[in-house]
Amino acid sequence: MEAAPYPLQIPKNIMTLVNLRTEEEHVDESTALTQLLFMGAQDYVVELYDKGRISLGRAADMLGVSTFDIIAIARERGIQIGATEEQQKKSRETATSLVI
Numbered sequence: 001m002e003a004a005p006y007p008l009q010i011p012k013n014i015m016t017l018v019n020l021r022t023e024e025e026h027v028d029e030s031t032a033l034t035q036l037l038f039m040g041a042q043d044y045v046v047e048l049y050d051k052g053r054i055s056l057g058r059a060a061d062m063l064g065v066s067t068f069d070i071i072a073i074a075r076e077r078g079i080q081i082g083a084t085e086e087q088q089k090k091s092r093e094t095a096t097s098l099v100i
Contacts, residue, residue: 038063046074049081056081 010018010033021032042063049059049070060067074081083091 042073043077046070046077046079050074050079 014036017036018029018032021027021036022029025032025035027035045054045059045062048054049056054062056067056070059070063070063073065073071081
């Protein structure tokens, strides 16, 4: 992933979270801040996808991950992407009945 420098003033309460993450994850402040920023970006991109504002492929491109990763990220956040198990079961039953 290519990085770009950006001047930024970070609120103190966010820096408190950054410092907590540095202690918990044993990383430096820059890494902790990048990780927290990416977590927020994941939430936003999945929200955009869930609202139909971007495609699954675009969501993956924006985060630099695979479409399978986007589906996993969404599921971790309780967002169902694609057909539910119930819908898949009904589709299989319908397909089976059409074949016979």
